[in-house]
Amino acid sequence: LYSFQNKVMEEAGKKDKALEIKLATRIKRNANTLKNYQGKLKGLSSLQLVAQKKQEDAALAQFINSNVALKQKYGSLMLDIDKLYNQVYSDAYQDMWLGQIYASTSLMNIARQINNFKRTMAAQPAASRLVFYTDNIGKLEQSLKNLYNSYDLNVDKTILKRMVSYASAFPQNQRIKAVDEQLSKGFDKKEQVNNFVESRVQYTKLKDQDYTLNKLLKSQKTFNEYNDPLLNFEKEISDEAAQLKEEKDRRNGLLNKLMGDYVAVKEKFLKKDFIPDANSTLRLTYGYVRGYSPADALYMKPFTSIKGIIEKGSTGNPEYAYPPQIKDLWLAKDFGIFAKKDINDVPVGLLYDMDTTGGNSGSPIMDANGELIGVNFDRAYGATINDYAWNPDYSRSIGVDIRFVLWAASKIDKADFLLKEMGI
Structure with missing residues (x-):
């Protein structure tokens, strides 16, 4: 996905220097993420880390089962963790797609920003909605400007078509409902995807930065009254993502408890304390300059x-x-x-x-x-x-x-x- 996006953006930039500069940040961000994941996968393979971790977990399970008290407390721990991760894997494609659709396409992200604002404003008491709009529309405008700064219509359409094509090929238990419900019948898949994306882009005025910033956001009335098929498509995706988030939050709650037990019993097994995770803290690290x-x-x-x-x-x-x-x-x-x-x-x-x-x-x-x-x-x-x-x-x-x-x-x-x- 990242390689495809960068290839599309780089080709577009070759024809237009201004566009090359406009897309440069997105390209570098994708390249950095891609290299990070590639490095991790290479390391996992070359170090045979998965096999090593499986051996460590097997030894830990044997340690638990060798002690009556530990078996009573942690006997099902390893199996419970495996079951939970099997649930995570069961919607991995869906989760990845829903997480990437907004990072991949500026128009979808713009639609999300607008729908989120509408949703939050609608949740206010009726008498307070105008005040909410007036107080917060400036923040939305700046956010949209930032998105338009790296937006190109043709790049967006090409990447969105690829994203929809990916979704249409997912296993049946991981389908994106918002995509399945929108694709027309009677065409081959490539033609379905092309027609779907072209129609959504054709009828949205969000592709026009001037219209969005100077007309759509002009007043609460113009903002509330505007709607189009792209916004509706984004709403369906957002609803689907919200449902998945509820399930992920449930799993994370269970996993936090299980991993707490995992660390506790592993400390007993290895007879040592572990250093807490330092992420999101003020960190000091030390070492040596060396090749x-x-x-x-x-x-x-x-x-x-x-x-x-x-x-x-x-x-x-x-x-x-x-x-x-x-x-x-x-x-x-x-x-x-x-x-x-x-x-x-x-x-x-x-x-x-x-x-x-x-x-x-x-x-x-x-x-x-x-x-x-x-x-x-x-x-x-x-x-x-x-x-x-x-x-x-x-x-x-x-x-x-x-x-x-x-x-x-x-x-x-x-x-x-x-x-x-x-x-x-």
Whole structure:
């Protein structure tokens, strides 16, 4: 799905530079998500992590059954967890589709924003609805503007057709009712999907940003009176998603209790306490700057340099384009005080074995003396599996070396006054 979307957006951008810029954020977000999942899947396979976890769970089950008291308390635990996850898998396609439809197509997201606003306003006392509209319409307008900033009609139609086509091929027990009820009879599937999407887009005025922002939102009356087939389709999807959410909330409630028991008995089994999940908290993590070997006969040094920027830039890949001043300065060996002596170059990236995860991007990296040495960027591709298993042999995070940041500020941006303010 992500690869298809990016291919569609990249092809559209080749024909229109302004559109290329408009879609750039969506493309990079998709690429980042895709690479994250690909890295996880590769790690699961190469580490044989599923088989390892199954062995661990089998040993845990044996431990539970070997003790009368534990068996009485946790005897059905592993089976209960399996049953619950089988329920999760039973609507996995449906859940994934309902979660992706809005992220994939701007028009569907725009329709959702409008329907949600209408729904919330209708829930207010009749006498308060105008006040609610007046107080909140500005927020809706800004939200819609943000969506239109990365919207293109043809891209949206192509991706929506693919999404509807996916839904029409799901197993019978995971069908999207809103799709099944709308597709016409008497056509082959491709023609059904094409006719359905084209008709929904043809009759919606939401595809016109000027109409939506300047006419639809003009007053409570114009807002309330507007409706179209796309809005109705979104309502059906939203209702279906709400029903699934109720079931997911029920499962999560049960799973939270089961996983609490799972952790408790596993601590007994391993005879040690576990560190609590640090997500959504203020986190401090520590480690060492070090390279690693992600594959046989391959060693990644802990530092990259400006030389590497130039080497990648020479491949012609637009992702590696760089300002020409960088090469001029590098050829002149104009590194100032920012060179790393053992490589006779300015360090650009650095690897370290700290376990960073979502939310750490942009965090400062400090040495043992509390001095800023870099800024965290992301995990290495092979370390995306850290969500499931961390190991010092392959778990690495990537940061930008602060010496490169300061060098670029001084030599490229001519911002020595900033360095002077910082006492550098």
